[in-house]
Structure formats: structure tokens, C-alpha cells
Amino acid sequence: MIRKSLLCLPGLFWAGQADADWAMNMPRGVTELSAETYGLHMMVLWVCVAIGILVFGVMIFSLIKHRKSAGAVAATFSHSTTAEIIWTVVPIIILLVMVIPAAETMIKMEDARDPDISIVITGYQWKWHYKYQDEGIDFYSSLARTSLEARSKGADVDPYDVDNYLLEVDNPLVVPKGAKVRLLITSSDVIHAWWVIDLAIKKDAVPGIVNETWFRADQTGTFRGQCAELCGKDHGYMPIVVEVVEEDAYQTWVASHH
Amino acid sequence: MTTAVAGAHEVHDDHGPEKGYRRWLFATNHKDIGTMYLVFSLSMFFIGGTMALVIRSELAIPGLQFVHPEFFNSMTTLHALIMVFGAVMPAFVGLANWMIPLQIGAPDMALPRMNNWSFWILPVAFSMLLSTLFLPGGAPASGWTMYPPLVLQTGDAFPFLIFSIHLMGLSSIMGAINIIVTIINMRAPHMTLIKMPMFVWTWLITAYLLIAVMPVLAGAVTMLLTDQFFGTSFFLAAGGGDPVMFQHIFWFFGHPEVYIMILPAFGIVSEIIPTFSRKPLFGHDSMVYAAASIAFLSFIVWAHHMFTVGMPLSGQMFFMFATMLIAIPTGVKIFNWIATMWRGAMTFETPMLFSLAFVFLFTIGGFSGLMLAIVPADIQYHDTYFVVAHFHYVLVPGSVFAIMAAAYYWLPKWTGHMYNERLAKLHFWLSTIFVNLTFFPMHFLGLAGMPRRIPDYATQFADFNTMASIGAAGFGLSQLIFVYILLTRKKGPRTTAEVWENPQGLEWTVPSPAPHHTFEVPPHVGSKDGFE
């Protein structure tokens, strides 16, 4: 009797395939810390896969071999202190090994010193507000009109005809490649959360509280995220778009937005 | 084998149970109350399940086809509240009511009238909660987690939400008190705590957890109520309060709560696997210690639900370590179940099938739980479908499968007839296939970036969502087979007292169906009864 096998499991090994439609794994992202995060995720995943193969392998073997219908006769043993010690101590060791790289990454994530740019992000029901502290730029960022037209119940527009449906905004956040960008995140009403998966940043926006985090993007590109804390009826309709551009393109953008 | 045939004589009742509605409304008999809890739980399972189908129908393809976003949020909120407080917990309490007195050789629960109130509060609480669907402004829509300030934007439904949670909590607390007093005081002579069956042990631990944490939930929602109506500012920053404090208090309740929902399942599986392996439970004492360790550790991990809230590094480190630690006693239990099977002589009747699927699939849920404990990785998983996949694996092929295993295992004892094994196996296989089809793809959705609690999504998430919706429909329909089996429960052949091959436990020493009153004379518990 074969247990249903996890045919999907091999798919988990592929990271960020070209075809986003069947994406099965976390992307590696475009920062050093997003790559470390991805690495930690894969490490714990592989550990679980290895333990799973071992444990389920033993279990499946037993299910086949130790069947009454195959003539098995039940043994009578019911305890083994040695076994209990082994399968308590070995998992503890495995956990201790995993914790060390995790702690190292966590320490780096907390270090928001010496930023090149500081941006204050304020969550609203249901949009974001961005304010560049030193450049004197601020604006709201809301779901793009193309998505708005397709989102309502029974809308005429097919979501598949909309580019980046539900992940496009009118005014994206623009930052230069290679700059350390510090984010100061708060909310003006209920709790929201700012999340961009390719930057491995997710931080709650809490009214009355300022939360700090940072990233440094090593590649240019357009990176999309969503609000990650239930904030009311349009929680699913307040996306985030970050455009990482070359330094001179950034300066041009800043100049045009003053 | 126990020699005393206790309970075969109806010592006092010549008249049998009451007739008509009075038997149920005024029930004090643990079997009747257990039955009512189980019927109630099954009804709630279908109501919560219907809400899940509303959710999955809307999420089947991109675009908004059926419901408005605010109603969708009400569906996710009510689905969770109903499944947690209306289906899973009452099912375990129902099983406790039926089986604990039988397993310890007691004539009934310690406090039969309180037992009645514990049950009847529930239909009142849930009618109140469900009635909010018809209020202007609709049902609560802030998630079952009820975070402020959002929850304070709930309209007229707000006091109903708070009051129904108070009632559910009261029911659980009274039930837990009853269970503890019964287990402590009413065991048959010579049934020491060590000799108690695992289901009784895990329920003893669960009941203490319930008494410790359900009142904390009551405190938290009371503070929400006073913030809304009586001018306090526990969670309102304007008045010097802190919305994050709610999260701490809620999850201080919430994390032990999820162990409350799994420990009885561990107990059930710990009884069924030995029976169908024809071999004693491996490491019985270690299983008890592991369950107690899990219960203890469950109090110190709560903030792993809050890693993105803005937590100092030291807090993140502590909660990460503590959360990973819970994997140890949990792993011990899984290894012990497999060691029980090892070199046994297994047969695969339906209770065993559900128990084996539990071991396999709960372990997968445990793996995703371990992944969630790693803080940097959790930054990417938090509030995505990866979390949804995790908790549905531990709750559905976890808790729910254990409840079904228990139902099949003990149904012949309750009814006196063997259920339809062929149909039951069909129920099992369809449930298992569809539960995996529903929830496994959600791991991928979360990893690829789909957030939770959204009624519509970017088109790259469509394929796995469609798969999950098909799985959900299949799973829901498959449960109708279970209902049919229950409706035809008396059509099969009569069973003996033992029902299965040489099962351990006092419940198998009374006739099937178990008489209305059992163990009015305490049974003799000797060393030959298979208790270690």
C-alpha cells in the first residue's frame, strides 16, 4: 500500500523559473540579504526533505513489510531508552546547526545605519504614501487604473488582459541601484504591512509606531509587492512597485519630481 | 482481559432514558451529551466548510466573480471561528464526553448538569455569531485574530462577536473543568495515572491548557469591548495604548490554543495505531512526557506569529529558538508511532488509514512549521499562503483526520453495528487525495508571493489556485460519504464488545452498543488488562 507520494516535491527545488505562472519556490531576490534569506529557506527545506525521506521511508517500508496479510507476526517490544535518547539528541543538534546562520542573517537585517536614502512609508486604507526625507519628494501610490477597471465584481475587463493585474501602481517608488535605502514605516489608520518579496522586506505599518528596515538592491528592475496584513475591504488592492534604476536615471527622476 | 462486566445491569433505571426532546435538552448522560457535541460539530463543519467553498469559488480564477471583498473577508473570518470553536474543539469535547468515563471506568462525568450547560451554550453562541451575517454592515471581517484598530471598524456585529466568543470560552472552560475533575476523581480503583489510556492523558493536559488560556482570550476581547464602548485605551495609541499589545495577549492564548486542538488528536492516534499494529504503544511514558513538554513549551513561543511587527533582535532570537524546540517532543511522538508500527502485524481498517495519514501529513505540517520558525525565512512566509498551507495541514489531515479516525474506531461501540467499511475506505481515499490537492499547492503560492486574506490575485497565481479550488470542492463532496455512513450506521452487522482484534481499554469490555449507563459498579482494573 503506497502512501500518496509527493510528486510535486522535486518542483520545490527550482527557484524563480522563467515561467512565473507555475512558480513553486521563493525567488532569490536582488539583494544580498534576500539571497541569504533564500539560502536559509532552502537549507531548512532540504533538512526537512532529508528527514522526511528517512522517516517516511521507514514508515512505508514498515507498512509493506509488517502487514498481517503478508504473514507478519507482531513483536512485543514497547520501549527503548537508547532510541528515545538518540531521536531526541540528534534533532536538537540539527536545530542548533540551523540556528547559527539564521542568527547571522538576522543581525545583518537589523543594521540600518549609514543609509544613502531614507524614505518614510505610510500605510493608508487603501494605498501607500512615500516621502523621501532628503529629496523633498512625497506622493501617494495607489492601484493603477488598468487594474481598477478589471477588479470589480462582474467587470467587463478580463484580468488576463491587464499587465501586472493587481500589481501595478500609478506612482512607483524609485531608488538607485546599489544605494542603501532605509525605510521608516508607519500607518495612518489600521495595521498594514509593506512587503516586496524580491527585496525580502516585510514590515508591519502600525499606527503610532515607526518601524525601521533597509535594503540595498544589487540589480535594476521592477519589483512588485503587496500589503501583507489584513487592513479592511481593499487589503488585496494596495500593491507596491519599486523601480530600481541606475544612479543617473534616479537623479533625473528626483529632479523631475521636486 | 477484564473479568468484570460492569454496566450490563441497569441498576437504577427501569425506565431508560427520557423520551423526546427532553432527553436531549435536559441531558446529563455523558453519552447523550457526547453525541450532541459530535452532531453539533459535524453541522458546524459543514457550515464552516460551505464558507470555505465560497472562498475557494471566488479564488478559483482571477477576477471577482461572486462576492464583494468585504463579504469575502467575513467569510474568511467566520470560516476560521466556526472551524476552530465550532467544529474541531466541540468534536474533541464530544469524544472526551463519550470516551473518558468509559476508558477510566466511571459511570459518568463528574459534573453532569454543568456538562449540559457546557453543550447548550454552543448553539446559542453560534446562532449569535452567524446572525451577524444578516446585520447591516455584515458579519465581522477582521480575521479570526481580531487585531485592533481594524476590528474596531466592525459595525453592529462587534458586540455579537465579543459576546459569542465569551460564550464559546465559557463552554470550553466548563468542559475542561469537568474533564479534569472526572479524570482526577473518578478513575476506577487501581487505575493509576500511568495506566490511563493516551486519549485520557492528552485530554488531561489539554484541559489544563484550556483553563489557563481561554480566560486570557476572554480578557483580550473584553479589552476590545471596553476600548470600543467604555472609553478605555488598551489598544488605542491615541489614549496611550498599544495595538501591538493585543497581538501579544491574543497569541499568548492563540498558540496554546493550537496545541489544544492537536493534543487530543495525538491521544487518539496513540490508541488506534497500537490496536491495528497488534503491538503496544512504543514509549508510553515518553509519549506522556512529550505531550506535557509540548504543552509547557506552547506558552513561550507566541510571538512567532508576530515576527514582522517590529520586534527587537533579542525577542526574535528567543522566539525562534523556543519555537524550534517544540519540534523535538513532537518528533519524539512521530518516531514513537512509527516504532509502534515497526514489526507489528498491521491491518488497514479505516481508523488505521486515517491515523496513518495523520502521521504522514501532520508531519508535513510540522515541517512547514519548522520552516516558519526560521526568522529571516518567516519574513517571506508571514501572511502568505505558505502559512495557510501549514496550519491547514496540521488542522485538516491533522486534527480533523484524527477526529474521523476516532469516529470510525468508536462508532461500532456507540451503535453496536459495524459501519460500511467499503464506503468508509472510499471516504478516506477521496478525503486524502483531495486534502492534498487543496492544500499542497498553497505552499507554492505562498513561496511565489501570494498574500493571505485577499479575494483576488495576480494572474501568475491562477493555476495553483484553480487546483486548490478543485481540491476543496472534491474534499467537501467527499464528506457527504461520511454523512451517509453515519445515517446508515445501524445497517451493518452487529459487533461484539471488542469490535476489533484485542483492543486495549475498558471501553471494549462493555457491550456494543454501550448501554445508556455503564460502570455503575467500578470495574476491576488488574495487571492483566494490558495496562503497562
Added chain:
Amino acid sequence: MSDEREEMISNKALTVRLLAMALGSFAFGLLVLPPMYEVFCEITGFGGRTNATAAQVIEAPDESREIRIEFLTNVNEYAPWEFVADVDSMVVNPGRMYFATFTARNLTADNKIAQAVPSVTPLTASKYFKKIECFCFTRQEFAANEERAMPLQFIVDPDLPDFVDTITLQYTFFDTVRVSKNAQTK
């Protein structure tokens, strides 16, 4: 018969004890956890809150060290105020008192009351940022259309950990009317 009565008594005693445990847990959740949380936040500074009443300090400037203080302002739920920091940031020495001012204006023709709520990041720095005088200690009453300066006097404790070189202080202005229900309008 007497066995039954003994069991009854011990049932009752145990029930009472368990009920007391449940009530105790309720009292714990309602009456102990919130103050415990407050105390923990205050002692560790992990809530980012800073002191809620005036701090008593003695100046002992550490001129070898410079800390950048940034000021952020926010108005909650579109409340009808303009609220800005007069300077976005300043460089300070730990151990010396400094002043900073903010300007707030009531945009309505009614009298209004506001409460400013401070929040500091990084969390490890917040208990070292001590306010001697702050408009956030009390509710602020504004007459119609009134604009006024809101003063802050503060000092950074020289024990501030070495790895902190920037402290960000955000004030959020809250209208003291309750959070509006049904903010979900189409």
C-alpha cells in the same frame, strides 16, 4: 455511601479550585498582562515608546560622540491638523539637553483636542532618548484655526549603545475622538 460523599466533596473542592484557576487566568489576562507589558516596554525600551512623564536629568555632555536625531511627523486618519517638525534633523552630543520645536495648526473652525504619540527607532535606542519637556505628555487643546509651536526638550543618555548613531523620533497626532467605525466607504 460515605465513599460517594467523599467523592462529592472532593469533586466540589477540585471544581472550586479549577474555577478559581480559570478566574485567576482571566484576571491575569485582563489586569496583570497589560501592566506587565507596560513595565516590560518601559524597562527595555522595546516598545519604542520613550518616557511618558518628564525625565529628571543631569547634564554630562560627551563631546566625543555625535548622534543624529531625525524628526518625523504624521497625522492619523486624516485628522484636520497640519503638523510638521521645524527641523528635520539635528546632530547632538549625548548628555546635553537640546530643544526642538514642531508647529501644529488646527485646520477647522472648531475647538479640537489632539494627542501626540511618540515612537522611536531603533528599539535599542528608545530608552536612552529622554524627554524633559514634551507636548506629548499631555493632551493639547487647540482653538479654532489656532497654530502654535510645540516644544520638545530632550537629552540622549551617554549610555546609548555604541552601535547606534541615528535615532529617529516620530510623533503621530491623533484626534481624541474615537476611531471611526465603518471607515469602509465605497
